[in-house]
Amino acid sequence: MLTHHKIIAAELKVAEKQVSATVNLLDEGATVPFISRYRKELTGSLDEVQVAAIRDRVLQLRDLDKRREAILKSMTELGKLTPELEKQINEAETISFLEDIYLPFKPKRKTRASMAKDKGLEPLALQIFDQQNFDLNAAADKFIDAEKGVNTLDEALAGARDIIAEMISENLEARTKMRTYFQEKAEFKSEVIKGKEEEGIKYRDYFEWTEPVKTAASHRVLAMRRGEKELILRLDALPPAEGALSILENQFIAGNNAASKQVQHALEDGYKRLLEPAMETELRVFTKQKADEEAIRVFAENARQLLLAAPMGQKNVLAIDPGFRTGCKVVCLDKQGKLLENTAIYPHTGQGNVKNAETTLVQLCEKHNIEAIAIGNGTAGRETESFVRNLNLPNVTIVMVNESGASIYSASEVAREEFPTQDITVRGAVSIGRRLMDPLAELVKIDPKSIGVGQYQHDVDQNKLQASLDDTVISAVNAVGVELNTASKQILAYVSGLGPTLAQNIVDYRNTNGAFKNRESLKKVPRLGGKAYEQAAGFLRIRNAENVLDTSGVHPERYAVVDKMAKDLGTTVSALMKDTTLQKQIKLQQYVTNEIGLPTLTDILKELAKPGRDPREQFEAFSFTDGINEIADLRIGMKLPGIVTNITNFGAFVDIGVHQDGLVHTSQLANRFVANPNDIVKVHQKVEVTVMEVDAARKRISLSMKTENNPKLGVGSPKSKEQKPRQDFKQNNSKPNFKPKHEQKDADGDLQEKLAKLKGMFK
Numbered sequence: 001m002l003t004h005h006k007i008i009a010a011e012l013k014v015a016e017k018q019v020s021a022t023v024n025l026l027d028e029g030a031t032v033p034f035i036s037r038y039r040k041e042l043t044g045s046l047d048e049v050q051v052a053a054i055r056d057r058v059l060q061l062r063d064l065d066k067r068r069e070a071i072l073k074s075m076t077e078l079g080k081l082t083p084e085l086e087k088q089i090n091e092a093e094t095i096s097f098l099e100d101i102y103l104p105f106k107p108k109r110k111t112r113a114s115m116a117k118d119k120g121l122e123p124l125a126l127q128i129f130d131q132q133n134f135d136l137n138a139a140a141d142k143f144i145d146a147e148k149g150v151n152t153l154d155e156a157l158a159g160a161r162d163i164i165a166e167m168i169s170e171n172l173e174a175r176t177k178m179r180t181y182f183q184e185k186a187e188f189k190s191e192v193i194k195g196k197e198e199e200g201i202k203y204r205d206y207f208e209w210t211e212p213v214k215t216a217a218s219h220r221v222l223a224m225r226r227g228e229k230e231l232i233l234r235l236d237a238l239p240p241a242e243g244a245l246s247i248l249e250n251q252f253i254a255g256n257n258a259a260s261k262q263v264q265h266a267l268e269d270g271y272k273r274l275l276e277p278a279m280e281t282e283l284r285v286f287t288k289q290k291a292d293e294e295a296i297r298v299f300a301e302n303a304r305q306l307l308l309a310a311p312m313g314q315k316n317v318l319a320i321d322p323g324f325r326t327g328c329k330v331v332c333l334d335k336q337g338k339l340l341e342n343t344a345i346y347p348h349t350g351q352g353n354v355k356n357a358e359t360t361l362v363q364l365c366e367k368h369n370i371e372a373i374a375i376g377n378g379t380a381g382r383e384t385e386s387f388v389r390n391l392n393l394p395n396v397t398i399v400m401v402n403e404s405g406a407s408i409y410s411a412s413e414v415a416r417e418e419f420p421t422q423d424i425t426v427r428g429a430v431s432i433g434r435r436l437m438d439p440l441a442e443l444v445k446i447d448p449k450s451i452g453v454g455q456y457q458h459d460v461d462q463n464k465l466q467a468s469l470d471d472t473v474i475s476a477v478n479a480v481g482v483e484l485n486t487a488s489k490q491i492l493a494y495v496s497g498l499g500p501t502l503a504q505n506i507v508d509y510r511n512t513n514g515a516f517k518n519r520e521s522l523k524k525v526p527r528l529g530g531k532a533y534e535q536a537a538g539f540l541r542i543r544n545a546e547n548v549l550d551t552s553g554v555h556p557e558r559y560a561v562v563d564k565m566a567k568d569l570g571t572t573v574s575a576l577m578k579d580t581t582l583q584k585q586i587k588l589q590q591y592v593t594n595e596i597g598l599p600t601l602t603d604i605l606k607e608l609a610k611p612g613r614d615p616r617e618q619f620e621a622f623s624f625t626d627g628i629n630e631i632a633d634l635r636i637g638m639k640l641p642g643i644v645t646n647i648t649n650f651g652a653f654v655d656i657g658v659h660q661d662g663l664v665h666t667s668q669l670a671n672r673f674v675a676n677p678n679d680i681v682k683v684h685q686k687v688e689v690t691v692m693e694v695d696a697a698r699k700r701i702s703l704s705m706k707t708e709n710n711p712k713l714g715v716g717s718p719k720s721k722e723q724k725p726r727q728d729f730k731q732n733n734s735k736p737n738f739k740p741k742h743e744q745k746d747a748d749g750d751l752q753e754k755l756a757k758l759k760g761m762f763k
Contacts (some may be wrong), residue, residue, distance in 0.1 A: 004061045007093075008054055018044040022054045031496040032471065033478035034535045038555050040599035048475055064095055071102045080105045096179065096282065104170045113166035116159030119148045124156060125163035128259045136258040157262060164263060165270030168252055169278065177247050182279045183286070185239035186213040190224045193234055200232030213237055213287060218294035219649055221287055222456040237283050244271060292460040294649065299457050299465065300472045302647050303448045305683035307476040310619040311438040312399070315371040318364055319433025321403070321425060322376055322384035324348045329425040330361070332368045336486060337434045337441075339419065340368055342426045347387045348380060358391060365393055372396065374436040376403035376429075382629040382657050389623075397621050399436055402645065402655070402684075405443070405450040406431045414445050414490060440480055440616075444473055445490045477539075479615055481553060484522075484540045485515040497535025502528050516542055519550045541612045548574045552611035554604055561591055562604060577608050622686050624657030631658050631696050638691040642703070644681045652681045654689055654703055662701030664689060671706050680705075 005023065009016040021042040025035050032055065036048045043051065072089055075081035085101065092098040108114070116125070124143050127134070140156040150156050168174055192200060192207040200207075206224050227233035248267050253260055314335040321329040327346040334340055341364070345357035364370065373393075375385050377400045388398055409415050410427035419427050434442040448469040449457055457465060477494040484506075492503035502525070509525045510516065519537050522528060538555035545551055549559055565586050566573045576582050588601040607613075625640050627633065634656075642654035645661050652669065653661040669680045681687060693702035 004058055007061065008057050011057065012050060012053055014046065014050065015044060018046055019054055022046060022051055023058055026051075026055050026058075029531055029535075031474070031535055033475060033496045033539065037478070037553075037603075038538055038557075038600070040603075041595070041597040045599050052471060064092075064098070067095060067098060068092065071098065074107075075102070075105060078105060078107075097176070100172050100175045103175075104167075111166060112162040116162045119143075119150050119159055120145065121150065121156060121159040122163055125160040125167070128160050128262050129164050129167065131253075131255040131257065131259045131263060133255075133257050134259070136262070161262060161266040161269065164266035165274060168248065168267055168270045169274035171251075174248060174251060174275070175279075177251070178244060178275055178279050179282065181244055181247060182237075182239055182283045183214060185243060186237050186280075186283055187211065187239070188213055188216055188221070188224060189236045189238070190227065190233045193232060196232045200227060200230070203227040203232050206233055213283065216287065217649055218291035219456060221291040222295060222459045225288065225291075226456070226459055237280055237287065238276065241271070241276070244276070248275075289461075292464060295456050295460050296465050296468045298648060299448075300468045301678060302683050303451065303469060304472045304476055305647075306451060307440050307443055307473065308480070308616050309439045309684040310617040311440070311614075312372060312397075312436050312619045313438075315437060316369050317372050317374055317433040317437060318361070318368070318370045319374040319401075319429045319436070320376065320384055320388070321406070321429035321432055322378065322380040324380045324383075328357075328380070328384055329429045330364065331426060331429040331433060332364055332370065333430065333433045333437075334368075337430075337437055339422075339426075339430055342422070342429070344425075348383060354387075357387070361388065361391060362393070365396060370396055372436060373398045374401045374433045375399070376401055376406065376432045377655065377657075377659075378403050379659070381659070382624065385624075386626065386629075389626075398623070399621055400624065400657070401432050401436050402643075403428070403432050403435075405446040406435075408450040409442075409446050412445070440476060441488065441491050444477065444494060445488070448473060481539055481541050481612055481614075484519075484542050485510065495536050495539050497532045502532060518542065518546045519556055548577055548611070552577075552607045553613075554607045554611075558596065558600065558604060561596060561601075562608070565591065577611055580609065583608055620686070628657055631660055631694060631699065631701065634658065634691050634694050634701065636691055636693065640689055640691065642687055642689050644683055644685045644687060647677050647681060647683060649677070652677050654687060656689065656691075656701070656703070658701070660699050660701060662689065662691070662703040664703045664705050668692070668702075668704035668706055 005016050005019045009019045012019070021039075021044075022035060025039055025042065030039070032048055032051045035043060035051050036046060040046075046054075068089060072081065072086065075085065075089075088101050089098065092101060116122070121143055124140060127139060128136070136157075137153060140153050140160070143156045143160075144150050144153065150159065187210055190206045190209045192203070197204075197207070203223070206220075206227055209224070211220070224233060224235050228235040245268065248271060249264070252267055253264060316335060317333045317337075319331050319333065323329070327344045327349070329342065329344055331342045332340045343360060343364075345360050346353035347357040348354075365373075370393075373388055373396055375381055375388065375398065381400060381403075385398065385400055406428045407424070409431045410424040415424070415427040415431075419430065431442055431445075443451060449465070474494050474496070477491060478496050482491055482495055489500070489503040489507045492498055492506055493500045495503070498506070505526050505528065506522070513524075516522065519540060519542065522537065522540070523530075523533055534557070538553055541552075542550040547559070549556075549562060554562060562573055562576075566576045569576065569582050569585060571579070571582060583605065586605060588598060588605065591601055592598060622641070622643060624642075628638075628640060640656045642656040642662070644652050645655045646653040649666075651663050651665040653663055655661050664681075666674045666677055669677060674680055687705060689703040689705055691701065692704050693700075695701075
């Protein structure tokens with residue numbers, strides 16, 4: 001049996017010693033960010049993704065070992081463990097293969113086969129299964145026993161067939177072949193449940209749908225499963241039965257006699273009653289897991305991009321949570337995000353109120369020296385933005401802010417703790433303003449599932465989703481670094497090695513003893529021991545610290561080598577960090593030791609050049625097109641600026657300022673084939689799009705980012721002679737093109753519809 005480290009090294013295509021070192025560090029309590037950042041010499045510079053993959057796979061393999069031990073124990077207690085079976089169990093590399101070995105011996109509830117065995121029919125079943133020439137009726141007649149419940153010849157044969165059916169369905173080789181056959185040949189078939197057409201209109205693309213399981217996209221798998229769960233769709237995942245029966249016949253039918261015919265009947269029954277349902281269930285679990293993994297990957301990537309969106313930085317901000325009838329809640333925040341003042345204005349409910357609103361905003365801007373105004377992008381957002389821009393406030397940047405999840409925050413325990421005397425509207429406005437200043441610091445206070453990115457996140461395994469999102473937030477927080485003296489306990493909790501309890505202890509200590517003057521004083525925080533300090537210290541920053549290295553990402557365990565660098569150059573560390581000429585004189589090779597290699601020394605040199613550098617992009621103000629505030633304002637062919645709000649496997653959603661995001665399908669992202677939308681766009685990226693189609697009734701907007709298009713021909717019309725439209729899918733006499741209509745553009749669509757549009761142009 002291969003060791004775990006060998007298996008993982010082969011799967012991830014890394015050296016076994018890299019895996020061993022990483023696993024040892026993880027077992028010692030090291031975190032993924034710490035290992036990838038500060039233990040490069042040990043791991044061979046594995047990045048966070050590789051370290052996390054090793055962590056997850058070793059846990060999988062250890063779980064497999066636990067199940068293996070449990071099965072071996074059970075088999076021993078049952079007296080069924082032979083040397084051959086023990087070898088098979090120890091060599092099993094997957095949980096499904098392990099369970100297949102155990103299945104014939106696994107204690108189970110009463111089955112038709114077990115009841116037949118209780119009637120003493122197992123010898124007859126084995127004789128028939130051997131398929132030799134013998135007098136079948138005479139043999140079966142010997143097993144007729146009224147006391148045991150076998151009253152006729154037919155009952156004896158039926159019981160024997162039940163035993164054979166179970167033997168075939170539990171055969172290790174047969175299950176392996178069936179598993180492969182199902183994965184290769186099964187098709188998803190969904191159809192609407194009669195009478196649910198109106199109720200399930202959003203699933204109409206799947207009312208009569210077929211596609212191969214092995215190529216089904218994750219979002220379609222999850223959509224069909226959701227339709228099934230909501231009792232709108234009937235869903236099957238089966239291969240052609242003839243092929244499955246043929247495979248089983250080749251394995252089990254050994255002759256052409258009376259016994260063989262009984263085996264044939266048992267085989268057909270066993271497949272339909274036992275093996276097919278078991279394999280379909282297993283396949284559905286497998287495809288759900290794959291779909292979950294892909295949906296979670298998409299969600300995590302979107303969340304990471306949103307968390308790492310460019311911050312405006314420390315500014316005096318006025319934030320507005322817009323509304324029509326109920327007015328707009330206004331808050332003023334200082335450079336640290338502290339609430340200074342709040343009020344309400346009513347710019348959309350009458351002339352007198354408009355004048356009052358104008359006066360109030362101007363006075364607040366002057367009073368608090370406001371540098372930026374953040375406006376939530378929800379109801380009345382665009383109208384409020386127009387109102388504010390018309391004030392022509394000097395030297396004030398006006399920005400629309402995505403407010404997804406702000407209402408979740410405002411009603412949360414975190415918000416109540418921060419603002420116990422304020423109502424939820426004030427808390428929501430504060431969140432909007434702080435998001436502009438530092439998206440990461442504010443968004444960590446909200447469950448990532450509530451920030452409006454991803455696809456089908458509520459349908460996937462919630463434990464796996466939460467684990468992935470925790471990894472994502474931890475990665476983002478530690479990549480940026482955290483200011484120790486101003487950070488909230490929520491963001492401190494995500495720092496490597498800390499967690500909620502130590503984060504609270506740090507805040508309590510800070511409130512009692514004042515600002516931390518150096519990283520070393522962290523050791524005075526209750527329950528923050530040496531291991532937690534080692535894991536966390538490098539990711540915590542102290543502005544204006546006593547030791548200038550405390551402002552950087554250099555870990556305290558490496559301060560000595562920086563001191564030596566400065567001493568060798570006849571200067572101080574502080575002077576060295578300010579002088580690029582001196583930094584260029586450092587010869588890294590002379591500081592290499594058994595513990596410190598070039599990877600760490602290179603990182604140190606980068607930190608000396610830009611201490612505590614923020615990896616996020618520079619903030620750029622953005623504004624939507626004036627006068628385009630709702631779907632009714634859109635016209636085919638309009639070119640508009642927008643912000644990417646969400647990325648899925650079938651395209652990107654873009655906010656163009658009309659309260660309904662438009663979809664740029666993958667076929668419209670670029671003038672070339674796009675396999676992964678993330679190769680073209682990122683969440684929060686600013687883009688220019690062309691309006692291709694508007695369906696106001698269904699609130700659907702189709703957009704394009706292609707540099708050449710002719711929207712007068714309809715959505716995604718063919719752009720060149722080489723680009724041919726695909727034929728529509730016909731259920732009974734053609735292969736499907738495997739994309740529901742809501743994922744297709746007219747380049748793939750109905751030619752008759754295009755001709756109708758063309759005729760309309762020339763009327």
